[in-house]
Amino acid sequence: MQAHKIALAIHGGAGTILKSSMTADKEKAYQSALKIALEQGYQVLENGGSALDAVEVAVCFLEDSPLFNAGKGSVFSAEGRHEMDASIMEGQKLMAGAVCSVEGLANPVRLARRVMEQSDHVMLANKGAEQFAREQGFEFEKAAYFHDEYRFQQWQALRGSDKFQLDHSSKKDEKFGTVGAVALDSTGCLAAATSTGGMTNKKYGRIGDSPIIGAGTYANNTTAAISCTGSGEFFIRGVVAYDVSCLIEYKGLSLKDACREVVHQRLQKIGGDGGLIAVDTQGNIVLDFNTEGMYRGWKTPQGHGIEIYK
Ligand code: ASP
Numbered sequence: 001m002q003a004h005k006i007a008l009a010i011h012g013g014a015g016t017i018l019k020s021s022m023t024a025d026k027e028k029a030y031q032s033a034l035k036i037a038l039e040q041g042y043q044v045l046e047n048g049g050s051a052l053d054a055v056e057v058a059v060c061f062l063e064d065s066p067l068f069n070a071g072k073g074s075v076f077s078a079e080g081r082h083e084m085d086a087s088i089m090e091g092q093k094l095m096a097g098a099v100c101s102v103e104g105l106a107n108p109v110r111l112a113r114r115v116m117e118q119s120d121h122v123m124l125a126n127k128g129a130e131q132f133a134r135e136q137g138f139e140f141e142k143a144a145y146f147h148d149e150y151r152f153q154q155w156q157a158l159r160g161s162d163k164f165q166l167d168h169s170s171k172k173d174e175k176f177g178t179v180g181a182v183a184l185d186s187t188g189c190l191a192a193a194t195s196t197g198g199m200t201n202k203k204y205g206r207i208g209d210s211p212i213i214g215a216g217t218y219a220n221n222t223t224a225a226i227s228c229t230g231s232g233e234f235f236i237r238g239v240v241a242y243d244v245s246c247l248i249e250y251k252g253l254s255l256k257d258a259c260r261e262v263v264h265q266r267l268q269k270i271g272g273d274g275g276l277i278a279v280d281t282q283g284n285i286v287l288d289f290n291t292e293g294m295y296r297g298w299k300t301p302q303g304h305g306i307e308i309y310k
Pocket of ligand 1: 069177178197198199207209210228229230232233274
């Protein structure tokens with residue numbers, strides 16, 4: 001078997017993330033959470049584990065952190081609930097699993113993987129997904145587990161209005177967001193996972209790009225693995241993650257050029273803001289965004305990095 005490089009990249013959301021509005025403590029907290037998620041995921045790869053396991057481990061850690069809009073730190077919906085979306089995909093057989101609008105689960109990405117591996121379906125929603133979770137032996141957390149005072153105040157500012165807000169709001173001191181991971185393992189397999197609480201004050205069962213295969217998440221062993229974050233409606237319309245893969249497959253673009261074209265041309269043309277992380281079959285990593293910043297980290301045998309700002 002040919003030995004492949006290993007590579008892992010993670011994100012914790014893109015948006016208006018400015019150094020000027022960050023305190024030293026907050027910055028440290030974000031950096032340390034990203035570092036641990038990165039290390040935990042990378043360890044899986046170093047031990048010969050699969051890309052799927054690596055992205056799941058990294059995303060679970062970020063879901064468990066209140067700093068990010070996923071799992072424990074999920075934003076409040078219009079009804080004051082935490083309705084979470086997640087997806088996962090592997091690039092060999094193009095297997096994928098996703099859940100949307102699920103409540104009470106600490107790690108929606110785990111359930112997405114279970115959908116992929118233990119059901120005949122790709123995407124399960126809401127009560128049905130929760131029933132599947134129960135049948136699979138998942139435990140449910142009480143609402144208090146997800147309560148975060150900062151998120152609650154974000155919701156209070158919009159509550160009762162028709163406005164809904166990206167976790168990366170236009171207010172200069174707000175940001176955070178969806179989490180995701182992409183990996184290449186030592187067997188040459190690629191995988192991607194994304195998890196989110198969506199948008200503050202969302203209603204009507206709004207679902208973003210994160211659980212939609214091809215929009216927020218995609219993996220294909222012949223091209224790349226991609227996980228997105230940003231204004232979900234635009235990422236759905238742009239079929240962003242799949243578009244990156246297509247530009248590599250059909251047009252022969254490098255990972256870097258494909259990401260650049262999608263994030264800075266196609267997405268911006270329709271008004272979308274956000275970013276993505278991607279890794280290709282050679283272990284090249286791209287972390288690109290058209291916002292002020294994106295919480296992100298990467299690691300390969302050649303080096304590693306954690307960054308927040310542009
Ligand atoms: N893309 C996510 C959504 O629209 C939000 C985010 O990335 O923070 O649900």
